[in-house]
Every structure is written in structure tokens, then in C-alpha cells.
Amino acid sequence: MDGSLAPAMIRTACPHDCPSACVLEVERLSPARIGRVRGSASYDYTAGTCCAKVARYAERVHHPGRLAQPLARLGAKGEGRFAPIAWGEALDRIAAAFRAAAARHGPEAVWPYHSGGTLGVLSRWGIDRLRHVMGYSRQKSTICVTPAESGWKAGIGAARGSDPRRLAEADLILMWGGNPVATQVNLMSHIQAARKRRGAKLVVIDAYRSPSVEAADLGLVLRPGTDAALALALMAAALEAGVADRDFLARHTDWSPEVEAHLRRHSIPWAAEVTGLAVAEIEALARLYVGTPRLFLRAGVGFSRHRNGAATMHAVSCLAALTGAWAREGGGAFFYALEGWGLDTRLAWASDRIDPRVRVLDQSRIGAVLNGEPAALMGGPPVTAMLIQNANSAEVAPDSHAVRRGLAREDLFLAVHEQFLTPTAAFADIVLPATTFLEQDDIMMGLGHTALTVAPRVIAPQAEARSNHAVVQGLAARLGAEHPGFGMSDVEILDATLRASGHGGWAAAVEAGFLPVAVDIPSGTDFAGFPQPDGRFRFQPDWAALGPYGAEMPRLPSYWQKLEWAGPETPFRLITPPARSFLNTSFTETPGSRKREGAPRLRVNPRDAARLGIADGGRVRIGNARGALTMAAMLFEGVLEGVLALEGIAPSDAFPEGIGVNSLVGADPVAPAGGVAFHDIAVWLRPAE
Numbered sequence: 001m002d003g004s005l006a007p008a009m010i011r012t013a014c015p016h017d018c019p020s021a022c023v024l025e026v027e028r029l030s031p032a033r034i035g036r037v038r039g040s041a042s043y044d045y046t047a048g049t050c051c052a053k054v055a056r057y058a059e060r061v062h063h064p065g066r067l068a069q070p071l072a073r074l075g076a077k078g079e080g081r082f083a084p085i086a087w088g089e090a091l092d093r094i095a096a097a098f099r100a101a102a103a104r105h106g107p108e109a110v111w112p113y114h115s116g117g118t119l120g121v122l123s124r125w126g127i128d129r130l131r132h133v134m135g136y137s138r139q140k141s142t143i144c145v146t147p148a149e150s151g152w153k154a155g156i157g158a159a160r161g162s163d164p165r166r167l168a169e170a171d172l173i174l175m176w177g178g179n180p181v182a183t184q185v186n187l188m189s190h191i192q193a194a195r196k197r198r199g200a201k202l203v204v205i206d207a208y209r210s211p212s213v214e215a216a217d218l219g220l221v222l223r224p225g226t227d228a229a230l231a232l233a234l235m236a237a238a239l240e241a242g243v244a245d246r247d248f249l250a251r252h253t254d255w256s257p258e259v260e261a262h263l264r265r266h267s268i269p270w271a272a273e274v275t276g277l278a279v280a281e282i283e284a285l286a287r288l289y290v291g292t293p294r295l296f297l298r299a300g301v302g303f304s305r306h307r308n309g310a311a312t313m314h315a316v317s318c319l320a321a322l323t324g325a326w327a328r329e330g331g332g333a334f335f336y337a338l339e340g341w342g343l344d345t346r347l348a349w350a351s352d353r354i355d356p357r358v359r360v361l362d363q364s365r366i367g368a369v370l371n372g373e374p375a376a377l378m379g380g381p382p383v384t385a386m387l388i389q390n391a392n393s394a395e396v397a398p399d400s401h402a403v404r405r406g407l408a409r410e411d412l413f414l415a416v417h418e419q420f421l422t423p424t425a426a427f428a429d430i431v432l433p434a435t436t437f438l439e440q441d442d443i444m445m446g447l448g449h450t451a452l453t454v455a456p457r458v459i460a461p462q463a464e465a466r467s468n469h470a471v472v473q474g475l476a477a478r479l480g481a482e483h484p485g486f487g488m489s490d491v492e493i494l495d496a497t498l499r500a501s502g503h504g505g506w507a508a509a510v511e512a513g514f515l516p517v518a519v520d521i522p523s524g525t526d527f528a529g530f531p532q533p534d535g536r537f538r539f540q541p542d543w544a545a546l547g548p549y550g551a552e553m554p555r556l557p558s559y560w561q562k563l564e565w566a567g568p569e570t571p572f573r574l575i576t577p578p579a580r581s582f583l584n585t586s587f588t589e590t591p592g593s594r595k596r597e598g599a600p601r602l603r604v605n606p607r608d609a610a611r612l613g614i615a616d617g618g619r620v621r622i623g624n625a626r627g628a629l630t631m632a633a634m635l636f637e638g639v640l641e642g643v644l645a646l647e648g649i650a651p652s653d654a655f656p657e658g659i660g661v662n663s664l665v666g667a668d669p670v671a672p673a674g675g676v677a678f679h680d681i682a683v684w685l686r687p688a689e
Contacts, residue, residue: 007027007028010458011042012455015437019449020446021447022050022054024039025038026438032459033058036058037055046453049186052580053593057438059590060589060590067418067463068464068465070430071084071430072429077407077427077429078404080426087466090430090432091474094415098136107135109137109381110136110383110384112387113363113386113388115143115363117391119447120442120443120444123468128349129486130479133350133476138354139363140362142673146673146675147304147305147306147670148335150310151309151313151317155314159336159337162331162523166330166523168190168198170294171201171295171330172203172288174298177206177301179206179302181210181211205220206220207303208603208638209639220277220285222275222276222277223275224680226559227303228557229270230271230275234286249324252326252527254538259539262556263557268283293325296330296332296333299317307562308563311560321537329523341519343497347484347496359377363397366397366403367399371402371406385413388414388416389434394422395649395659396584398678400662404423416431417468422585433463438457440461440490441506442490451514454514494509539557541555547672547674549673549674564666564677569684572608572684575646575679576646576665580597580647581596597650599654600631602631602632603645603647604634604639604644605641605643609633615633616634616635618633621685621687626664629655629661630656649661666681
């Protein structure tokens, strides 16, 4: 780019950890500066909308606190004192540390680590090229959606669903455990279209009164972790009313008399007692479910983030199968499109070089891994060298105290490639400045819809920032790693990947802005079965086949009472739903988001507050055996008694303790395949002294 470029609107795509992967239009003011950001109308899922935090992206890209050059640690780990060094020296030190770790304990002692800071095909998973070629420890990515994915696949067979745009043709939209008003505004635009054009009813079910619950035709607030009980009662009501689609069940599911007898045993009064809902509320929902054939079930993630989350997701997914909604126009169900993209990843990820003998470490268990727990290490050597990209594990990972103890080990060499000096980067030996998505080229998988969105570079990298791809290339050259992808530019890899995957080349993709991919399960008159070996939905899933912890799970759709139960010591249940202006810990640095969110506020039912002598705005402490936090209370009728809600992952410096809410979250894996029970937290509550 040269300095003569005139201001222009450039089309690209959002990489952030959100299912939308929006097609965007970004105002380029100069070769190095942007202005406005808006959703592009060129793709009918994005439909001209994007969230407010991305619309304000200029304040992130041009933030004075962005890392501008490589840094080397001066003080103690976690202290955050660094001195600038040159890029060449930084990469030399990282490569030397990786060689030393491999020489002492074998290559599995090195653990390249990534998470959802970006969802780019190259910028997130490109680090795997180095891992696979060098034989470094592999990674099981579980931290976000694994319980939900496992529960969905248990019945449906794959992490796919109906095209979510079909909900615009539905008469009843059942939004279960999601908050699109705050966290996925383009989905809400499609919901509003169905309400306007068809008079569709929107039902939102959540564990607190979110903005989406308030916007619904029927909004229900239940006890955290009890969603399956409500789903079971709805299915019992459908069987009683005679609206189960017997032909669909016979042709497309494993329905049996045993399943039917089991479901019929779950009454509405029973579900009311379990969930905390009123009988009348469940009856109102049952009338809609029983009386509306064109049902579209849009399952979110939040209700699966409990120790019974996979079983709960399976029970909820049964709703669309029981009434045959999949086979009706405007009907069906969708969670995320996590499978079926058909990308050839041999160049981008070196997937052709995976050695199945190399251990796979669970990213959710990073605390246990770094603290040397033998089971978490899979019986292998300690991890003594890491490169972290796209992850702020000191705040995002569960059991944050354990994570920080592990990151503080003096025998652990840690390199962190980041845009800001995060709490995780503060533990690093070497910190590398990273580009934003506007300063690199990539392709995004739109997990909330059915297209790859295309993200060409808009501006030049700021200061000395380099892309994830460039860092991997630099290390590969120093380590002697050999693979064709290491010698190619990002555009060359993306072009070759698209061509090998049958999507044309990079130039055509940029021109189109998005690439439709047939990842959906056709619904309506085109429905032909589920992606199971026999094409049948499973009311009776094989949990053991889905993961190492599946043997203990219920054989039939069930309210599985496996939760971190509140007891005398910790009588409250805490949930941590997303904040509107943060995205995990992304955007917690930008002034616009911090101003809109303000200080952390714990939502407390007024009756609980009165009983404990807690005033609105008063300081309170919550805690359990893992830790304790202090914050302001907010009296809120939108949580049930015994339930607390704290929105978002507020930055550690927002709490007097200097650590965030995930310090209270357990890291024990969720059955059947792992993941984190982020909303399954038992705590005590008391006024702060």
C-alpha cells in the first residue's frame, strides 16, 4: 500500500469468537488508519448489521496501549516489567528455548497453545503446522463449546443443523439459552423478520432475565442447569396431546416404547418444582409447542455450560425430532456449524503431518497441565516451553489461581503473541506484538451460519506487529521445520487451500466476500435424514462413543442431576453470561467498552439481599473453596432466589483481589468429552466488611 490511497470502504470479515463471522465494510482513511466499521449487506446473513463493539473497532486498532515491539521479561513472572528487544533476537530466544525443552524431555515438552481470540482458518489454527511438523504436544480444543457439541451430536450425529436463515419462515422460534439481542444482533434481525412477516412467536429460555428474555413474546427464567426438566415436560405434553409425528419418528429416529414411556413420566408440575418456573408458565410454552408445527429450535451455548450440559443439550435437541419439525418448511434446529466445511487443511494446518502417537493435552486443563498433574499430562513429560496465540488463559481458563501458579513456574519458558499486555502476557518471558484482523489476510468459518467469510487485509500492520502466520514462519526457519506452508505467504496458502477445497482462488473469494458451503442439514420437503450412520436421530445416544467420560451418562433423555450442588457452605448458584460490550476478555482494553460495562455488578434477587442485609450498590463478597471476589451488588428481580449472575469476564484489575471470576470455576472435565462448566458454580454470598 502506498500513501496515495484515497479513503474507501473495504469489505472484509470479523474474526472474533462469535458465531456470526460478519461480513464487514471498513472505512480505510489511509494506508495505516481506519474509520467507521459497519456490517455489509452483501451477505444476507450479516444483512447489514454488526455489533456495537466491532463498529467501534478503530478504538481497538489505534489504541495507544497496543503492543508495538517485542519485549523481554525483566522482573518476576506476572509482574509485567519488560524491555524492548529486536524481532530477530526474540525469535532466536523462543527457538532456543524450544530446542532446550525438546532436548531435555523430548518434543512433547513443548506445547503450542491457541484459543478463540480469532477464528481465522490461518490465524487461529496455523500454529498447528509447527506443532505437527515438530512433534510437539497436540491440543484438544474443549474450552468453549465441547459439552454443547457433544450433546448435539449425541442425537443428530454431527455438529450441523438447519440453515439458520430458515427461521425467518418459522411460526415459533424457540431460542434456548442464548441472548441474541446482546451477543448476536444479526441473528436477531432474522428473528424480527419472522415476527414481522409471519407473526412468529419468539420464546427465550435463560437462567436470568437477559435483554432477549425481555424482548420475547414469552420469556422464561429458570434455575441454572435444569433446562432438561423443562424439555422433558414439553415432550410429555406433546405426547399427551397426540402431536408427536409418528411417521417421522418411525422413519427418522430410534423411537421405541421404552423412550415413550420414559418421556410420559415427566409432568409439568414436576418440571415446575425442578426449574423454579410456575406451572402456568410451562403450560403457556407447552401450548405453543404443541400447537405450532413450524418450530425452529435455535440452541445457544450457555445452558450447556454445566456438568450435565451435554445431557441437557441432547434433551433439548429432542424437541424438534419429536414433532417432526425438521420435515416442515420453516422448521428444524440449529446450534453451530462446526463440521462439514470440507476445507483441505494440509497446507494451512499441516494436517497431513499429524502423528497419532503424540499426546493430546486438553486446553481446558491448562492449570492442571502446567502444575504437573500426571493425568492431565497423559503420563508424559512436563510442559516446559509454550507459545500462546489467541488466548488469555490467566483470565479465561477455569480455576485461574491454578493457571497462574502454572504460568509463574520459573522452569516454564513462555512466549505470548498478543495485541495488548494481557494478564497472560505479563507472565511471559518473551512478548510479541500481534496484528489485528484488519492487518492480515484470512478466511473465517461462520459457525453461526453456512458460509466462509473472506477477510482481506485493510491496512498495514501497526508499528512492529506481525501476524500469527509470520511468527510461525520465523520459528520454523530457526527450528529447521520443513513443510511447504512455511515457505508461502498467507495469501498463497489461502489461495491454494481454497482451490484444493473446490472454492476457486483467493481473488475470486475476495470479490465475492463470502463462500456458501453446504454444511446445513436440509429441512422441510428436502429433509432426507440425519448425519448418523443409519440416518436416524438418537433418543438413546451412545455417550461412551463420544468421549472418555461418557459411560456414566443417562441412556435416555434425562434431567441428569450432576451439578456443583449448592449446600450449606455454598448455597448460591452463580452464572456468568456474556456482557454486551466485552467478548470473553476481548474489548476489555478499549475505553468505549469499559465505559459501557462499568464496574462488575453482581445481580442478586432482592429477597436474598434483604435476608442477608445487602443494599443495592453495596459491596459484597462471593466465594468458594477456589477463591473469593469483591464487587458491587445490583438488586435484580430477573434472577430466581438462590441464583446470582455476573455478566462478562471483567478484567482482573476490576476486582480488589486482582483476579477475575473464572478463579471460582472448576476445571473438572464435563462428560462425555471434556469442556468447562462455566455456569455451574456454587458460592457463598455475604456483605463485604
